[in-house]
Amino acid sequence: MALRNYSYINPFRQFLTSKTPSSKATKGPVRFSAPTHRSAITCKLHMVQAASTIDVSRKVMMLKTKMELLAINCHDPTCIPGLYSHQLCPRCQGGQSLERSLSVHIIQEADFAMWRCFRASCGWAGQAFADSRLTIEGFNKIFKVKSSKQMTPEGFVLEPLGEKLIADFGERMITEETLRRNAVMQMSSEQAIVAFTYRRNGVLVGCKYRTIGKKFWQEKGTEKWLYGVDDIIEANEIIIVEGEMDKLSVEEAGFHHCAIHVVTCLINFLQDKAYQYLWNCKEYLDKVSRIVIATDADTYGKALAEELARRLGKERCWLVCWPTKNDSHPFKDANEVLKFLGPAALREVIKSATPYLMS
Numbered sequence: 001m002a003l004r005n006y007s008y009i010n011p012f013r014q015f016l017t018s019k020t021p022s023s024k025a026t027k028g029p030v031r032f033s034a035p036t037h038r039s040a041i042t043c044k045l046h047m048v049q050a051a052s053t054i055d056v057s058r059k060v061m062m063l064k065t066k067m068e069l070l071a072i073n074c075h076d077p078t079c080i081p082g083l084y085s086h087q088l089c090p091r092c093q094g095g096q097s098l099e100r101s102l103s104v105h106i107i108q109e110a111d112f113a114m115w116r117c118f119r120a121s122c123g124w125a126g127q128a129f130a131d132s133r134l135t136i137e138g139f140n141k142i143f144k145v146k147s148s149k150q151m152t153p154e155g156f157v158l159e160p161l162g163e164k165l166i167a168d169f170g171e172r173m174i175t176e177e178t179l180r181r182n183a184v185m186q187m188s189s190e191q192a193i194v195a196f197t198y199r200r201n202g203v204l205v206g207c208k209y210r211t212i213g214k215k216f217w218q219e220k221g222t223e224k225w226l227y228g229v230d231d232i233i234e235a236n237e238i239i240i241v242e243g244e245m246d247k248l249s250v251e252e253a254g255f256h257h258c259a260i261h262v263v264t265c266l267i268n269f270l271q272d273k274a275y276q277y278l279w280n281c282k283e284y285l286d287k288v289s290r291i292v293i294a295t296d297a298d299t300y301g302k303a304l305a306e307e308l309a310r311r312l313g314k315e316r317c318w319l320v321c322w323p324t325k326n327d328s329h330p331f332k333d334a335n336e337v338l339k340f341l342g343p344a345a346l347r348e349v350i351k352s353a354t355p356y357l358m359s
Helices: 011-017 037-068 163-171 176-181 244-252 272-280 299-312 334-341 343-351
Strands: 084-087 102-106 112-117 125-129 136-138 157-160 184-187 193-200 203-211 216-218 237-241 259-261 290-293 317-319
Touching: 037 102, 037 112, 037 125, 112 203, 163 176, 176 244, 237 244, 244 334, 244 343, 272 299, 290 299, 299 317, 334 343
Parallel strands: 237 259, 237 290, 290 317
Antiparallel strands: 084 102, 102 112, 112 125, 125 136, 157 184, 184 193, 193 203, 203 216
């Protein structure tokens, strides 16, 4: 039997010397073209997206591990970032009616998760974090204003306002009662730093800080909610203002359970991402029949009013026109009117708002 000669063929060499039916033989070494700039960018984007997906998955796993230690059912198909999962509370078991009263929510970026039982006889609530911070949980005790100290989502310790900061608010006509009702606190440090606590269903979900020098900053990674959202759950009429101080000022004028706050400043009005505050509160805003817009009198305040009216529906919006000072310039905002003209004047200004379509 004749033996065939199986000679070794270098596949790489064969590839270099092979010809395609449509190509002509070329002389000289074969040159490989470098990848295009666009393909390189696409490749990098895919790598970044893959890394981001892995990071979120890792954080979700960490959050679920922590919550499962508290007997929260993390195998529910709705227990994923961005959704609200309604399930039996492991503490009260839903009572005799077996109500699925526990609301569990993992934020979209999976930095933390929060839960709360809405049964009045239970009220179990808490937060778990995707990092090394300890889980906060209890029967709605650490989230109540009467508690002496509280922990924010970023781990800062808060305490009741001291006499100095209460006096500072007093100079701007904000009473201690209003501060207490809105759970305005201060950071536990040597510096006098005000902490405007953002709460949803009584649970602390974020915090905005203000120094005496009017420097502001907000905790990162927290969900975007309107300041005072719990005040509008059952309201038919609401008032939208720009700043926390304006929200407190409107309350001093007698408008309780309806004043809320939208974060603004130098934002790109073409990006609805800047209005995530509104979309997160959509279920409450959809039920409102009358919306009074009381944004600042400056250029940005007027632009914000237009964007809010467009998104919320101009047919149900009214616009506040701030009175003028002696030099014919208008007062800047609600707090300025309260400070210089008093609560009765501020109340009349808000009551005199005109339909947006006629303004």
